[in-house]
Amino acid sequence: MAFALTAQTGTYSAFGSGCAGSGGVVTGCLNKNLGQTLRGGTGVATFALAADSGAGIRLVCAVDFYAAASAPQTGNLSLLAADATGAPTATVLGTTQIAWTTTPGWHRGRFATPVIIQPNTKFFIAFDNPGQLPIMTSGPDSVEHWHSGPAWRGPFTTQRWSYNVICCNQVGGAVPAIGNTGVPSISTPFTVKMSSGKASSAALLITGVSNTTWGVIPLPLDLTVAGAPNCNLLVSFDFTLGVATDANGNSSAQIGLPNQTSLIGVQFFQQWAVLDAAANALGLAFSDGGAAKIGA
Numbered sequence: 001m002a003f004a005l006t007a008q009t010g011t012y013s014a015f016g017s018g019c020a021g022s023g024g025v026v027t028g029c030l031n032k033n034l035g036q037t038l039r040g041g042t043g044v045a046t047f048a049l050a051a052d053s054g055a056g057i058r059l060v061c062a063v064d065f066y067a068a069a070s071a072p073q074t075g076n077l078s079l080l081a082a083d084a085t086g087a088p089t090a091t092v093l094g095t096t097q098i099a100w101t102t103t104p105g106w107h108r109g110r111f112a113t114p115v116i117i118q119p120n121t122k123f124f125i126a127f128d129n130p131g132q133l134p135i136m137t138s139g140p141d142s143v144e145h146w147h148s149g150p151a152w153r154g155p156f157t158t159q160r161w162s163y164n165v166i167c168c169n170q171v172g173g174a175v176p177a178i179g180n181t182g183v184p185s186i187s188t189p190f191t192v193k194m195s196s197g198k199a200s201s202a203a204l205l206i207t208g209v210s211n212t213t214w215g216v217i218p219l220p221l222d223l224t225v226a227g228a229p230n231c232n233l234l235v236s237f238d239f240t241l242g243v244a245t246d247a248n249g250n251s252s253a254q255i256g257l258p259n260q261t262s263l264i265g266v267q268f269f270q271q272w273a274v275l276d277a278a279a280n281a282l283g284l285a286f287s288d289g290g291a292a293k294i295g296a
Helices: none
Strands: 011-015 030-032 046-052 058-069 073-082 088-100 105-117 122-128 145-147 153-156 163-167 177-181 190-195 202-208 239-244 251-255 267-275 284-293
Touching: 011 177, 030 046, 046 163, 058 073, 058 088, 073 105, 088 122, 177 267, 177 284, 190 202, 190 267, 239 251
Parallel strands: none
Antiparallel strands: 011 284, 030 163, 046 122, 046 145, 058 105, 058 163, 073 088, 073 122, 088 105, 145 153, 177 190, 190 251, 202 239, 202 267, 267 284
């Protein structure tokens, strides 16, 4: 009797948790439409996006925008009070500047003095138009905006603006995240990605055959004693590949596997380590892990 072979599809899934570095984007205490694709747009010189503090008091230290400039420039950023009708006023709660680059990505304005926003308070995030506005192609939130300050015109509510308000208790940077495009296969290369690492740095993709032991060492391995509190080595340190991160703290590595049917069904595990002197005494931030199974 003959048996037909069933093709096996490779898999790739995240597991475990990483630890924060000094780069990347922290999910702020107030935010809209994060993780979307930049649509951009031009328009008039100034904009004001509505925000609400919610039930708790907010101590704001920074605001991030995902956007780009038509040319390198520095623009104004202010938090404005709302009047009784809900429109932006000339009352400035805090002001700073943003250094815009021409590369689409997160740009931050930091306040020298933290800005206190009282509970259940509407306020506005006002900024100069950099050239490619922080409007996303999709997202769950239509954000109220006004334009052409100080004689503000609005409200308009049809655009999916993106902003990320950073409260002062959100210290440190983001946790690097592992991801993938495609799945492991003996016939087609796949790509392992990393996001939210330190920008313009070096990263190491660690690949191992186990996520439970590294030789005689049990995994995960707590790296606190090595100078990296809250960090864990999640995979055995069997193979490594060094790459560079880009200006947004992202990186990737394309991996091709030998075209050998004996590899089908084999599992392996991966984790990113990012060179980041400001992250901890060890100088490394770590991503979560990736669990892979090779397909046909």
